[in-house]
Amino acid sequence: MPQTINKYRILVASPSDVRDERESMDEVIDELNITYGNKANKIIELIKWETHSAPAVSEASPQDIIDKDLGTDYDLFIGILWKKFGTPTKECESGTEQEFRNAYSRFKRDPKSLQILFYFKTASPMSLSDIEPHELKKVNEFKNEIGDKGVYYWEYNTNEELQKFLRMHIPKRLDELGEPSANTKSKIASIETPLEEELGVIDYQEIIEESFNDSTQALLRITDATKWVGSEINKKTTELNSLTSSKQDISKKVLRDFFGRTADIMNNFASRIEPDIPIFIKSFEKGSDALFHLVTIYRSDFSISNEEDIRGAINSLEGLMSGIESSLSGTKSFLDTISNLPRMAKELNQARRNVEAKLEELINKLIICHSIVIELQKNLHKK
Structure with missing residues (x-):
């Protein structure tokens, strides 16, 4: 018979140097929807500018277009930084920083409305030419700042390590949140699980x-x-x-x-x-x-x-x-x-x-x- 399903939305923010991590998050979310969401009557949706935004023109800045497209009805904010801080916007040093500040402001207004997970990659770049000292300086300053704000960030070395952390951290934080921020519920007959994933x-x-x-x-x-x-x-x-x-x-x-x-x-x-x-x-x-x-x-x-x-x-x-x-x-x-x-x-x-x-x-x-x-x-x- 029909079940009530809660839909949780996760916004991921990062510069382009962690593209592999952004792409692999789709796989993590798909897996969690099977192993975690299916049993808990939850569906997780991943929000990224690649999938939830589109070309447009703005009187302010391109980041304003992205912010409007991504919206504010998300339950978890996941930020990832490595060696680049990102492209400056009208208000902040990068789009990632602006998206974080939007999420943090929401958290300060209502701590029960969302949670923030932030990850910093510690692996050394493949080449010295990939290192931009002024970018690293911004990353480190931001890292210190959010630590002072009470953000308990995590560090990882490889994409595979981050995936394993996300598989454990996302369910933990969603369980603590309770109802999704947008209160998105729907009635569905069942959640189908691929046979190859039905291990016991x-x-x-x-x-x-x-x-x-x-x-x-x-x-x-x-x-x-x-x-x-x-x-x-x-x-x-x-x-x-x-x-x-x-x-x-x-x-x-x-x-x-x-x-x-x-x-x-x-x-x-x-x-x-x-x-x-x-x-x-x-x-x-x-x-x-x-x-x-x-x-x-x-x-x-x-x-x-x-x-x-x-x-x-x-x-x-x-x-x-x-x-x-x-x-x-x-x-x-x-x-x-x-x-x-x-x-x-x-x-x-x-x-x-x-x-x-x-x-x-x-x-x-x-x-x-x-x-x-x-x-x-x-x-x-x-x-």
Whole structure:
């Protein structure tokens, strides 16, 4: 029989340098409408100038056209900034800033009318030519300003990381808001869910178990490789000390041979961990997505009110968190050791850069996973 459906609207504001994030938000909203909205009798609409505005002429400024087209009947404002602040408008330093100030003014008038989610990308640009110091200065000044206004902003490194945060943050804020601002309700017979998306508790449990196991095994192989190369480098240190402790001069040929063999060990280590880094992160992402969907189903279908009902998921996440934190600490320490190696020969220098690149990539992935686990833990403990 017909159901009453609440429609929530989300406005996204950002400059053009986060185009990928804007495009991927459509996928996130479509997914949330299935995994979250379908069970909660809610529909989420994403409002963007690309889809909700059109060419026109204004006596004031182009931004006024966009503001009128987008309207003010939205429930969540999502702002995203990276290395650009945006194009100045008649009233503000950028369209993103003007849209934020419109939303913030609404919030100040009626705090229950909407919520604001703001995200800052921390990834380094691909090229130094992409950096505009005056733009970064504006971004940082704005970041400090909204922090002073009481906006609890979030930071992310990759588009994939932002998507995972949005999957957790959007439902949390919509649940807190209650009725949509425009009070948009409609009667519909049902919300159709694509068959390929109709996974259930058992399906997600299997995905979580398999994915987290694959992720853990990849991390263990990386740990074993790190222990191996650490042991080998210690042996080489002992060998070098033995060479230098003798009072005889050491020929350049002997030294080059020594550093060449040391470089081979380091390159071997880099080759061993290289395939396991993507296995670790992809398996982790697959498992964490499945865990989020599993908790969503439990809460909507089984009316979970006690965290004991999902104790297995909590234990899995706590174990994963422990492994990530241990690996992160050990990897950072080993990177410091490698980075402090003296530049004795070109082979060794090249090997050092090779290892540093792999370790920095791993550390970056571990940090991302760590932040996602923290958000998942918050979601699991949410009543």
